[in-house]
Amino acid sequence: MTYVIGLDYGTNSVRCLIVDTANGNESGTAIYEYETGEAGIILDPADHNLARQNPADYVRGAQVSITKAIAEAQKNDKDFNPDKIIGIGVDATGSTPMPVDKTGTPLSMFDEFKGNPNAYVWLWKDHTSHAEAAEITALAQKDHPEYLAKCGGIYSSEWFFSKILHCLRTDPKVFDNAYSWVECVDYITGFLTDTLRPDIVKRSRCAAGHKAMFNNRWGGLPAKEFLAILNPRLAQLRERLYSESYTVDVPAGMLSDQWAHKLGIPVGIPVAVGAFDCHLGAIGAGVGPGKLVKIIGTSTCDVMVAPVTRDLPDIPGLCGIVDGSVLPGWYGLEAGQSAVGDIFNWFVNYIRPGGKDAGSHQGLTEKAAQLKPGQSGLLALDWNNGNRTILVDQRLTGLLLGQTLHTRPEEIYRALIEATAFGALTIINRLEEYGVKIDEVINCGGIAEKNPLVMQIYADITGREMKVSRSSQTCALGSAMAAAVVAGKASGGHDNFDQAQKAMSGLRDMTYKPDPGNNSVYQDLYKLYRQLHDAFGLESFSGQMSNIMKELLAIKDRANI
């Protein structure tokens, strides 16, 4: 009997899961909430685009969460014993890079940079770099369209080089003191295996390929000449970044003696190379050919795989098509919505509708469930945090239309749910338009498990059955599966992900089937959603409304100076 540890570094906390390699049973779990900032995020009240993290929270989070999970497993599972742990896997958010020195130590850990947010971790949802993203996009479109072809045609402000270039421009002291930049996930596998040095830390293929335009076809990262046009110092940095990247079936290294001792688990067990949360989450949910995995949280990540052939076209708006970013040996396809749960949370926590008997998610959901499709006359766009797939544009904003003098909070709440479902349908349509057939949709994440109304609306709007992953912790489970694979069958793990998925993952019995009558109404509504989507989101659209949200943001930026 053997066990693996899966570590899932989320936006606000890290979760540790201890999993039985034979059947996926979850023997122990623990969460550590990051202590820095607001719910783990360093914010700037004057700049809503800024979102940073403290890497010390990651270190402390590993220790506290693993220790607690072990204690829980010992309590819950009489077969469990820390000596039976054979590997560790890690997932994290991204692109979440940080500046480090030559030893791989984050600059934020030096007194000199204490309190300077630019020296900390640039969290995925930091959007300070939208100007740089536009600049990189424009240059690549002109000189190297192939760089963008596999990441949706637009380089995002959420990504690696946008953030580094923005730092170079706005805080040259931090940039100059950074020997290199590492993704959060590589920093974590680095400190666990004592391979933090930027020249030896094993970089995640997932992060490299999806966010840093890394591709072996053109020799890894974008060419020096390309980076030099953006800024000569960025070209100099290239040499101190990396030229190789690794899939999650490769060990990042062996657990260091120091960490093994601290945690009371075997020395020298393998730690798998990391990947982004949703990519390992997709593995934990059972991703495979024809299976779309939707990880629905504050935002969504939509993950598929496709055979590595030369026939697969570029798919505009996808966050990436990267060889080996999900399952080794397959193209990993990533799409996503910039906000889903975050939109519902915004309505409940910021607007706080309903006065004294104020709307909780539960209260609003109960009332919204009484409504029929179309009955409110409302239609919304799900762009409160921009649009990731298919428009890849952070400078888009929300829209609500159809309000009367009788519109009630639950009607708006339902319209917001529907808007995210229309966004989900737009992603499904885009994949299929480009030949990636979807036979099965597997949902995971808290909303998929806990809100049947959301899942039923998704079924009704997409006209597809919505299945739900068995595990509540697919990301951590996927990390644990990577641990089992790097450990290998000989050590009590598995030799590949196919075997690991068969043994360790599964679906719930309960699924959500589309109601044909509801689907019919939603087909009419989707036409209108798509009309708004194209009019406000596409510059080429004849309606020419695409200026409006951007001009409003420009006016807002000027007003906030």
Next chain:
Amino acid sequence: MTYVIGLDYGTNSVRCLIVDTANGNESGTAIYEYETGEAGIILDPADHNLARQNPADYVRGAQVSITKAIAEAQKNDKDFNPDKIIGIGVDATGSTPMPVDKTGTPLSMFDEFKGNPNAYVWLWKDHTSHAEAAEITALAQKDHPEYLAKCGGIYSSEWFFSKILHCLRTDPKVFDNAYSWVECVDYITGFLTDTLRPDIVKRSRCAAGHKAMFNNRWGGLPAKEFLAILNPRLAQLRERLYSESYTVDVPAGMLSDQWAHKLGIPVGIPVAVGAFDCHLGAIGAGVGPGKLVKIIGTSTCDVMVAPVTRDLPDIPGLCGIVDGSVLPGWYGLEAGQSAVGDIFNWFVNYIRPGGKDAGSHQGLTEKAAQLKPGQSGLLALDWNNGNRTILVDQRLTGLLLGQTLHTRPEEIYRALIEATAFGALTIINRLEEYGVKIDEVINCGGIAEKNPLVMQIYADITGREMKVSRSSQTCALGSAMAAAVVAGKASGGHDNFDQAQKAMSGLRDMTYKPDPGNNSVYQDLYKLYRQLHDAFGLESFSGQMSNIMKELLAIKDRANI
């Protein structure tokens, strides 16, 4: 020393004002809240378009409010004595018609029709007749464009013939039992002067010209042949309606002995022909050449006068250009916004933002006042109740755009205020585009008096000084001035409205001046507002978004079957 009574029949209550004819001092005032329905309105939970009233509330309202106002004047003003009252004036909402029998008694007062909302008063904001409005518009556009030319080019669902035709179609029993239909305001002057019979009651020029396509140029009401195409029975009804209409300087009759006795005031004093609340309100606020009066309440009414010449063009979207509807001898020009205060009330009372420390108007206003123009990034359309001027389209709905995950209630509240101000600017621009120069803007109504933020935003957005009427009760004051004019100088009143205005009305010292910096930002925002306005509101606009709100309403109508 003489006094006049002004009666102002609003949407939820009637107000009585007792005014000194020499200086406009308000000696006594009283309000009677209508008792029927919800705040005086009979509603249908299954049809948000329906809004009816009980005419018995008008009768009781006259007695109670006048009696109380007299008592208050006796307490407040030692010079006052009921014997010194020399006339009564009346204003009311409209078009607010009701079916009556041959004696002028409303059908709703007969047991046979008790509880049937169609036999009651069809309140101005009843929108059940939108299909009939479209039909009348289409027919007039084809056969008699002159009928529409002076009422904005579109016949509204709020107006006289739309409502009667809808009754004919949906409740023929009520239609057949109606000998005639009278406007609320004519019913009131009728019962006070015992001239209720439909063939003798003096019909208001204001109501006739603005809402019933009445014009002496084509012999009064629309031609029999025209009405016959809509329905032959409507043509038959025409003979039982009216062929003359009267301005507010004409007595509707003399106060009946019965009412004089009941109220304890002189027998035989004149009661002026009535007009709509905002038209007499404009007189009370000091309307005259070059002076736009904005009466800002749940909706707005924007009133001007222009010389009676053949040069004045038709102005698309105005509710009407009617000879004598405001000041006798001048064209009365009416424009308006379908909802202003109602939109703010919707947000506070239906959405109830802010959770337990829930947003009151005051709380939201205080926070919204801290924001700079453009700072929220939000932009709204003020169409929650459709658009009156300049689009004349009830089948339009609200729109809010620019939301992020950080948008707060006070930002939305301010955006809603700004939206109504942009709507106000659109009306001002439309008037000036057609040669009606505006030198002065006088505001009245509760919002104008009590909410400096709204007035400042109106000044900043329109780039014009916002003045405020001295009286808080300009409608009732205007009615009182009509009473003074029909009484005449010989009886202690005034011989014309120019004299009456000079003596009885005025402005407050406080005015709101536009801030040039704010105005500059708002000019940018207005361009975007206008872009949305035209895209969603005009069928001819190249963006072709004008289908969206209407299709949503059609889907909503089907869902609610």
